[in-house]
Amino acid sequence: MPGATQSRARVARRIATAAAYGGGGLGLLGVGLVGLLLTESKLAVRAVGILDGDPPKADGVYGEAFAEPGGDVPPLTLAFLGDSTAAGLGVLRGRETPGALLAAGLASVAERRVRLLNVAKSGARSADLARQAELALPHRPDLAVIMVGANDVTRHSPAAQCVRQLGEAVEMLQASGCQVVVGTCPDLGTIKPVRPPLRWVARRLSRQLAAAQTIAVVQAGGRTVSLGSLLGPEFAARPEMFASDRYHPSAQGYATAAMAMLPSLCAAVDLWPVEDGPGEDGPVEGEAVLPVAIAAAAAAGQSGAEVEAVGPDGGARRWALIRHRLRLGLPDPGTPAGAPDGPERGRPGQAGAERGGPDGRADRPGAGLPGEAGPASANSHAGAGDA
Numbered sequence: 001m002p003g004a005t006q007s008r009a010r011v012a013r014r015i016a017t018a019a020a021y022g023g024g025g026l027g028l029l030g031v032g033l034v035g036l037l038l039t040e041s042k043l044a045v046r047a048v049g050i051l052d053g054d055p056p057k058a059d060g061v062y063g064e065a066f067a068e069p070g071g072d073v074p075p076l077t078l079a080f081l082g083d084s085t086a087a088g089l090g091v092l093r094g095r096e097t098p099g100a101l102l103a104a105g106l107a108s109v110a111e112r113r114v115r116l117l118n119v120a121k122s123g124a125r126s127a128d129l130a131r132q133a134e135l136a137l138p139h140r141p142d143l144a145v146i147m148v149g150a151n152d153v154t155r156h157s158p159a160a161q162c163v164r165q166l167g168e169a170v171e172m173l174q175a176s177g178c179q180v181v182v183g184t185c186p187d188l189g190t191i192k193p194v195r196p197p198l199r200w201v202a203r204r205l206s207r208q209l210a211a212a213q214t215i216a217v218v219q220a221g222g223r224t225v226s227l228g229s230l231l232g233p234e235f236a237a238r239p240e241m242f243a244s245d246r247y248h249p250s251a252q253g254y255a256t257a258a259m260a261m262l263p264s265l266c267a268a269v270d271l272w273p274v275e276d277g278p279g280e281d282g283p284v285e286g287e288a289v290l291p292v293a294i295a296a297a298a299a300a301g302q303s304g305a306e307v308e309a310v311g312p313d314g315g316a317r318r319w320a321l322i323r324h325r326l327r328l329g330l331p332d333p334g335t336p337a338g339a340p341d342g343p344e345r346g347r348p349g350q351a352g353a354e355r356g357g358p359d360g361r362a363d364r365p366g367a368g369l370p371g372e373a374g375p376a377s378a379n380s381h382a383g384a385g386d387a
Helices: 001-021 030-047 098-110 125-141 149-156 161-177 198-219 233-239 251-267 292-302
Strands: 060-062 077-081 115-120 142-147 179-183 223-225 288-291 306-309 321-324
Touching: 001 161, 001 198, 001 292, 060 098, 077 098, 077 125, 098 115, 098 142, 098 251, 125 142, 125 161, 142 161, 142 251, 149 198, 161 179, 179 198, 179 251, 179 306, 198 223, 198 292, 198 306, 223 233, 223 251, 251 306, 288 292, 292 306, 292 321
Parallel strands: 077 115, 077 142, 142 179, 179 223
Antiparallel strands: 060 115, 223 306, 288 321, 306 321
């Protein structure tokens, strides 16, 4: 809906402007609705289950089959930053975490080993990203994935401040030569325990934050992938996509999100076909070059949409390319070399590829999903409602 997109674009631009010029917290919905959000969120927190334990460790080297005997090609280093969705809360095995899935997928496409370093923590917010970046940078990552935003919404952090902190973290990583892909704030309005009117407020806040995050990330030189599908309509219709707390994704849920992100990771490190990008005659079908705020707002409502800057590097990045890439089937991550917990092997993912529909999901529910995963239990929780 053009009107809704334009409205989200205006709000996202206001948040990004406040972040750039040191503005304080931006009252998006007014004091009355914020008070309502606080009251209703307490009820939702009581309805969300609490997960015990820690997320399974998945750090290590993936794709050992691609190691060349006597070769001196070092593995690519993939860093994961963010909250519990980046850490993999909600699954039992390291191979089921998004970090393991994407490290194995990247190794398969690159035909090169990939070292996974995960510094994400349950309960983390955008304010924690600078510290996480400091932990990752000594390892000289080639590529970083950031998944953050849900806790900023549920903890009522000022949107402008969150966006500024995310942008600064992206700049830190980019300055070291690391490419950055950010999974934006998921749509919290479709979590089962969240009821109206909190559902409507949560959806509006999370989409506005996702759009503002995209503006900040693109202007810092990174790219974003909309993770509305991480907690969106596809998940609402399929309970097996959630872990036992009905809040965090299950193994199948993480696999769906990872399939949407993998092509963007490949493109960030030049492993995606060049012809997929805009050529001399403009973008290909299904792509559009738009003012960055409009592209950001449109992506916030289209799960799986990727946004990246177009035009010369440096200075103000005013234009962005929005697109949906072909989804890839995921290989079996297996047990990474150096993994401390030796995660159990499972069935390989379903091979092949799929094209997302208008909202970035598969054209039919479950199309292209990896093999069935067993019921997932939870693992780490900083508090009910924390991501």
